[in-house]
Amino acid sequence: MREGEPxxxxxxxATYRAVHQDVDGGRIFRDPLAWQILGIDREATLAEPEATARPRLRVFIAARHRFAEDSLAAAVERGVAQVVVLGAGLDTFAYRNPFAGTRVFEVDFPATGVWKRERLADAGIEVPESVAYVGVDFETDDLVARLVEAGFDDAAPAFFVWLGVVPYLTEEAVTTTLRSIASVPGAEVVLDYTNPAHELRLTAQGDRADLIARVAEVGEPLSPGLEAEHLHAVLSDLGFTEVEDLDRPQIRERFLGRPGGTEGGGAHLLRARV
Incomplete structure (x- = not known):
């Protein structure tokens, strides 16, 4: 972390999400605010070799947002009116929210939340009245208690978006947050996670080793990963009775319209509901 920034x-x-709008035509996930919120030179960024590098990672990032917002749309149809974005960072959903009558709670470290509001003002992005900012120190604060202080109804169902965070957390930290979410009646969460390296095929192990090295260089080491069967057991113990877990083949089939093949392991998209 850089103090007061994502x-x-x-x-x-967030940059990969923006690049997806141009390089891939936003065919998986459309985000009209993706470039605007970044505050960087679009043409210069697209001209860099990194812009078109790692297409699998770029597509996965687009797919996880599409999966989350498709799942949210179904939840809203059932009457859910509270959306919680955990580790909101540069997420833009709250500022293009198509669901009238929903309240969005953006949760992040307090200093990061302040930076986000400054970035929105600089970018000229309007903040709807339906958005609430919740500063949370995830190591010491009670997540639900902090949400309630911001106007959250912990007796009503809510949809939690938790993207790009779990792969960096310990299993204990993941379980603690899931327990907090499960305490909300009818809660639903979408998250992404990665299997341990030993479950990957050899070429994927090389890709993961490269990613591990790159994020470690910026002081944000990845966790060892989670085994799907074990994570599902944890979810069951916490009271999640409905679990949808997409692995690599299923992600390819749903979001790329391609044969899934037999290559399992790697990154997953998961939806769980109490």
């Missing part, structure tokens, strides 16, 4: 990896993911 993490370096969060900024990188």
């Amino acid at each position: 993490s370096r990896t969060a900024f990188g993911a």
Whole structure:
């Protein structure tokens, strides 16, 4: 973390999301505010070799946002009116929210939340009245208690968006946050996670080793990963009775319209509901 700013990896993911709008035509996920919120030179960024590098990572980042917002749309149809974005960083959903009557709670470290509001003002992005900012120190604060202080109804169902965070956390930290989410009746969460390296095929192990080295260089080391069966057991123990978990083949089939193949392991997209 840089004091009062999103993490370096969060900024990188937001850049990939923006680049997807141009390089891939936004065919998986459309975000009209992706470039605007970054505050960087669009043409110069697209001219850099890094812009078109790592297409699989870029596509995965687009797919996880599409998965989250498709799942949210279904939740809103069921009457859910509270959306919580955990580790909001440069996420733009709250500022292009198409669901009238929903309240969005952006949760982040207090200094990062202040930086986000300054960035929005500089970018000329209007902040709807339906948005609330919740400063949380994830190591010491009670997540739900802090949300309630900001106007959250902990007796009503809510949809939690938790993207690009779990791969950097310990299993204990993941379980603690999931326990907080599960305490909200009818809560639903979408997150992404990665399997341990030993479960990957050899070429994927090389890709993961490269990613581990790159994020470690900026002081944001990845966790060892989570085994799907174990994570599902944890979710069940916490009271999540409905779990949808997309692995690599299923992500390819759903978002790229390509045969999934038999290559398992790697990054997952998961939706769980109490």
